[in-house]
Amino acid sequence: MENTFVVTAVIVSNIYATMRICRRLTLTASNAKALAMQAGDSAAGFRPLTDYINRYASITTSSSAQINEMACELSRIATEKDKTDRVLNHLSKVYKNAYDSPHLSSMDVARNKIRLRQQALHDAYTQLLQSLNSELDDMSGELRSANIVVTMSRIEALQATSIHQNALNNVADNVENVTESIKELISDAQRLVIELKKQSQ
Amino acid sequence: MKTHKLFENDTHTWFMFGRDPHKPDKIIDTNQYMVVTNENALLMDPGGIELFSSMLTTIIKSVPIEKITHVFASHQDPDIISSLGLWDQVLENSTLHSPWLWEGFIRHFGMQSITYSPIPDEGERLTLDGVHLDFIPAHYLHSSGNFNVFDPTSGILMSGDIGAALESDEAPLEVDDFEAHIPKMKLFHQRWMPSNEAKLDWVRRVRELDVQMMCPQHGRIFKGENVAKFLDWFENLEVGVLNKK
Numbered sequence: 001m002e003n004t005f006v007v008t009a010v011i012v013s014n015i016y017a018t019m020r021i022c023r024r025l026t027l028t029a030s031n032a033k034a035l036a037m038q039a040g041d042s043a044a045g046f047r048p049l050t051d052y053i054n055r056y057a058s059i060t061t062s063s064s065a066q067i068n069e070m071a072c073e074l075s076r077i078a079t080e081k082d083k084t085d086r087v088l089n090h091l092s093k094v095y096k097n098a099y100d101s102p103h104l105s106s107m108d109v110a111r112n113k114i115r116l117r118q119q120a121l122h123d124a125y126t127q128l129l130q131s132l133n134s135e136l137d138d139m140s141g142e143l144r145s146a147n148i149v150v151t152m153s154r155i156e157a158l159q160a161t162s163i164h165q166n167a168l169n170n171v172a173d174n175v176e177n178v179t180e181s182i183k184e185l186i187s188d189a190q191r192l193v194i195e196l197k198k199q200s201q
Numbered sequence: 202m203k204t205h206k207l208f209e210n211d212t213h214t215w216f217m218f219g220r221d222p223h224k225p226d227k228i229i230d231t232n233q234y235m236v237v238t239n240e241n242a243l244l245m246d247p248g249g250i251e252l253f254s255s256m257l258t259t260i261i262k263s264v265p266i267e268k269i270t271h272v273f274a275s276h277q278d279p280d281i282i283s284s285l286g287l288w289d290q291v292l293e294n295s296t297l298h299s300p301w302l303w304e305g306f307i308r309h310f311g312m313q314s315i316t317y318s319p320i321p322d323e324g325e326r327l328t329l330d331g332v333h334l335d336f337i338p339a340h341y342l343h344s345s346g347n348f349n350v351f352d353p354t355s356g357i358l359m360s361g362d363i364g365a366a367l368e369s370d371e372a373p374l375e376v377d378d379f380e381a382h383i384p385k386m387k388l389f390h391q392r393w394m395p396s397n398e399a400k401l402d403w404v405r406r407v408r409e410l411d412v413q414m415m416c417p418q419h420g421r422i423f424k425g426e427n428v429a430k431f432l433d434w435f436e437n438l439e440v441g442v443l444n445k446k
Contacts, residue, residue, distance in 0.1 A: 083286065083290075084290070086287075087287050087290045087291070090253050090254040090257070090287060091254075091257075091291070093254040093258070094254050094257045094261070097254075097255075097258045098257075098258040098261055098262060101258075101261050101262045102262075103261040103262070103263075103264060103265040103266070104261060106261060106265030106266045106267055107257075107261060107266055107291070109267075109293070110266060110290070110291040110292075110293070114290055114291075
């Protein structure tokens with residue numbers, strides 16, 4: 001596995017891509033609402049679904065924004081932790097090579113302080129990794145429920161006049177495609193988070 | 202890394218660190234300096250990341266770490282101060298003296314604990330336990346914001362890149378034959394130093410000081426008459442030129 005801070009940066013990049021895709025979902029939700037209005041009574045059953053698509057877009061957008069913040073913080077902590085790991089590696093060499101120095105013990109205060117900082121960063125990192133894992137699981141749950149909306153949208157599209165059927169099916173396709181893209185990115189992020197969790201144990 | 206005591210009296214001691222046999226290949230050999238007074242120490246141009254553990258190992262053979270209360274960076278180059286982010290984690294209550302021009306740049310090396318004390322263009326004096334150390338302007342020699350350190354008591358001028366020579370890390374500590382040393386310095390000064398005007402101004406000001414020893418950041422130390430020889434040579438050298446060997 002690559003360096004921790006590189007992996008966290010990849011997670012940040014995945015989540016950022018998710019945020020961008022979520023914008024497409026928001027646009028799809030607006031289009032769906034407008035289409036349902038145009039289709040009138042023939043798409044009466046589709047209208048409540050547009051509220052659901054809207055809510056789904058809003059939840060995935062806000063969740064991915066929150067996850068993005070967590071992933072950025074995780075990346076920052078991982079980088080800070082790497083810096084303390086490096087300085088402690090340097091200090092190990094100093095303790096080894098300056099064993100006969102009359103002033104070696106003067107390094108103890110600094111080394112203990114850095115060790116404490118390393119531990120604090122490790123704790124913060126582990127805790128944030130756990131929270132990030134939970135948030136990603138929650139988002140996966142939301143994504144699963146999107147499949148029901150897609151199926152129901154297709155059924156309701158069948159009730160609409162032929163003029164609107166294609167457009168309503170397009171909405172269902174868009175929701176499905178966006179959901180699949182997000183699923184892939186979230187699944188990748190989950191896999192990386194699990195690897196990081198294993199590594200930090 | 203080797204330690205050389207350059208000067209000692211009852212108020213302060215000058216150390217030079219360098220000629221590191223364990224230095225990674227392909228990085229330029231550097232000289233680091235330190236002035237130790239009764240309660241404090243000033244570490245000058247502490248070097249790059251690659252030298253950090255070697256420097257720290259060497260320093261704590263001479264002084265306890267808490268004594269390093271001041272650090273000086275003549276300019277912003279990586280061989281001068283890229284180790285800052287590491288020093289920042291081991292030094293308590295320390296101040297970095299460096300050109301005001303480079304503060305926003307040098308902070309990129311990582312600086313959360315150390316305090317940055319910007320040196321104004323005209324230079325300033327640092328007094329440690331009664332020992333005066335002057336930050337002498339050396340702008341455009343080579344960096345556009347650049348200082349030397351002069352100790353009026355010992356007559357030591359830490360001259361940064363001025364007087365630097367490109368040679369092996371086994372080279373002698375001092376210049377013995379000035380004429381033979383010129384080929385090792387010429388290209389460095391012609392290519393790295395951009396301004397003849399700045400050079401002449403620096404030579405004029407340094408001639409007014411009582412310099413006994415000129416200590417560059419690369420290469421060998423100039424003592425006694427070799428200081429005057431260097432000033433004469435440098436005064437007449439055309440700098441800021443390409444492909445002249």
